[in-house]
Amino acid sequence: MSAVPSQPEAIALASDHAGAHLKATLVAELERLGFRPLDLGTDAATPADYPDMADRLAAALADGRARRGVLVCGSGIGISIAANRHRHVRAALCHDVTGARLCREHNDANVLALGERLIGAEVAKECLATFLSTEFAGGRHAPRVAKLG
Amino acid sequence: MSAVPSQPEAIALASDHAGAHLKATLVAELERLGFRPLDLGTDAATPADYPDMADRLAAALADGRARRGVLVCGSGIGISIAANRHRHVRAALCHDVTGARLCREHNDANVLALGERLIGAEVAKECLATFLSTEFAGGRHAPRVAKLG
Numbered sequence: 255m256s257a258v259p260s261q262p263e264a265i266a267l268a269s270d271h272a273g274a275h276l277k278a279t280l281v282a283e284l285e286r287l288g289f290r291p292l293d294l295g296t297d298a299a300t301p302a303d304y305p306d307m308a309d310r311l312a313a314a315l316a317d318g319r320a321r322r323g324v325l326v327c328g329s330g331i332g333i334s335i336a337a338n339r340h341r342h343v344r345a346a347l348c349h350d351v352t353g354a355r356l357c358r359e360h361n362d363a364n365v366l367a368l369g370e371r372l373i374g375a376e377v378a379k380e381c382l383a384t385f386l387s388t389e390f391a392g393g394r395h396a397p398r399v400a401k402l403g
Numbered sequence: 404m405s406a407v408p409s410q411p412e413a414i415a416l417a418s419d420h421a422g423a424h425l426k427a428t429l430v431a432e433l434e435r436l437g438f439r440p441l442d443l444g445t446d447a448a449t450p451a452d453y454p455d456m457a458d459r460l461a462a463a464l465a466d467g468r469a470r471r472g473v474l475v476c477g478s479g480i481g482i483s484i485a486a487n488r489h490r491h492v493r494a495a496l497c498h499d500v501t502g503a504r505l506c507r508e509h510n511d512a513n514v515l516a517l518g519e520r521l522i523g524a525e526v527a528k529e530c531l532a533t534f535l536s537t538e539f540a541g542g543r544h545a546p547r548v549a550k551l552g
Binding site for chain 1: 484490547
């Protein structure tokens with residue numbers, strides 16, 4: 255009896271045109287980290303409104319194509335507001351690794367939101383790695399997260 | 404005929420216990436700037452869950468006690484997720500003045516969210532002043548904001 259090799263976990267990504275370059279960087283980083291990026295668009299040459307892209311990612315989480323995701327727009331603000339309209343999404347706008355850690359430990363965030371115009375690519379890549387590797391702390395945080403549902 | 408002196412604009416504030424010290428700083432700053440702070444709690448000695456405090460601020464905007472507000476928790480993440488469950492709230496989690504400007508110009512944000520553990524008091528005060536003094540740019544941003552409603 256041999257072990258069945260596990261399929262790499264899919265991570266969904268979506269951005270508007272202002273976030274497309276950083277999204278492309280994060281697609282490559284996800285491959286390097288051993289994940290399977292599921293790129294829902296857009297690219298820098300194809301304008302797309304951030305609420306539509308947030309809805310697209312929310313749909314991918316709802317139908318099980320991915321369990322976790324990444325959203326990018328110019329500031330990260332608009333796309334995270336739009337994503338959090340969906341009660342199955344907990345989208346954390348992060349600007350540094352500390353936020354990326356806390357959003358997992360305290361909020362059990364399932365979406366990392368980033369602003370291409372506000373943070374650099376190296377910071378974004380470390381946020382991504384931290385977001386993906388940090389577990390929810392549970393305990394006193396669990397009833398608060400339950401109130402977000 | 405004499406001019407009727409205008410009432411200072413009310414700005415609603417709410418935080419959990421982890422954001423109460425920064426909220427107190429911002430209450431004083433609002434008074435200094437000529438606004439009327441409407442402090443919905445909590446204080447540092449009285450634990451409160453961030454989703455409940457976000458709901459309390461959302462209710463104050465819905466019933467017209469204030470038109471704009473400020474939310475604080477430890478990271479700003481949980482309380483902004485909770486606030487954005489309400490479709491009349493556009494809560495922008497900001498870490499610097501650039502974000503505070505962009506959330507007004509591009510997203511017509513009506514709530515500023517801040518993380519007491521992640522930014523310093525001076526940065527937070529400048530974010531607040533920028534948030535309150537920056538107009539929505541309209542134009543191409545208007546149909547995107549409409550999709551958040």
